[in-house]
Amino acid sequence: LAKTTQPISMDSYEGQEVNITCSHNNIATNDYITWYQQFPSQGPRFIIQGYKTKVTNEVASLFIPADRKSSTLSLPRVSLSDTAVYYCLVGPLQAGGYQKVTFGTGTKLQVIP
Amino acid sequence: NAGVTQTPKFQVLKTGQSMTLQCAQDMNHNSMYWYRQDPGMGLRLIYYSASEGTTDKGEVPNGYNVSRLNKREFSLRLESAAPSQTSVYFCASSELSGYTFGSGTRLTVV
Numbered sequence: 001l002a003k004t005t006q007p008i009s010m011d012s013y014e015g016q017e018v019n020i021t022c023s024h025n026n027i028a029t030n031d032y033i034t035w036y037q038q039f040p041s042q043g044p045r046f047i048i049q050g051y052k053t054k055v056t057n058e059v060a061s062l063f064i065p066a067d068r069k070s071s072t073l074s075l076p077r078v079s080l081s082d083t084a085v086y087y088c089l090v091g092p093l094q095a096g097g098y099q100k101v102t103f104g105t106g107t108k109l110q111v112i113p
Numbered sequence: 114n115a116g117v118t119q120t121p122k123f124q125v126l127k128t129g130q131s132m133t134l135q136c137a138q139d140m141n142h143n144s145m146y147w148y149r150q151d152p153g154m155g156l157r158l159i160y161y162s163a164s165e166g167t168t169d170k171g172e173v174p175n176g177y178n179v180s181r182l183n184k185r186e187f188s189l190r191l192e193s194a195a196p197s198q199t200s201v202y203f204c205a206s207s208e209l210s211g212y213t214f215g216s217g218t219r220l221t222v223v
Contacts, residue, residue: 034211043117043203043214044156087155093209102172103148103156 002027002090009108018075020107022088025069033071036087083111115139119204119215126194126222134189134218136204144207145187149200194222
């Protein structure tokens with residue numbers, strides 16, 4: 001099972017780009033990388049998912065190097081509403097595949113005015 | 114567009130009481146999960162159901178039981194609540210692309 005390591009916390013000023021890196025040295029061939037966002041008193045919410053290279057959606061970008069042993073979530077021009085905990089998950093995309101996936105403590109991002 | 118619905122949202126129990134947390138999803142997902150989240154911690158998997166008719170233990174199953182009633186519903190039962198079970202409980206469902214979580218049940222055991 002791929003273990004993930006993220007920074008415990010990060011601070012950023014409004015309007016800056018934020019990059020959160022996740023290490024997953026023993027990622028398996030059929031594993032995908034997925035990032036979730038959690039606000040206080042809410043369940044985590046899907047942000048972005050990728051397998052390799054770069055993925056971009058309306059919210060974020062995900063950069064995955066060729067060796068796939070790490071990934072970086074990039075949030076452009078953060079606002080106060082981006083203050084949340086961000087989780088990096090690594091696991092297979094198969095039916096029920098997430099039973100083997102564990103959530104770590106995530107990265108607590110604090111956006112400062 | 115309900116997604117995953119959990120009831121109740123809040124509950125206070127006395128030690129030794131029992132209760133069932135309900136979860137239903139309307140996305141036709143095969144897999145469903147129950148997590149608990151303690152203050153300042155990540156989510157820990159209690160039980161999961163990979164498909165209708167199957168359930169299996171996760172990381173912290175002691176003190177809990179589950180029932181996958183049908184494809185839509187997955188309930189979590191506390192037979193004899195303990196203060197250590199005070200937590201926020203999240204239900205989730207998934208298909209190939211990732212989880213959808215409910216809004217949580219905040220449970221306090223006194």
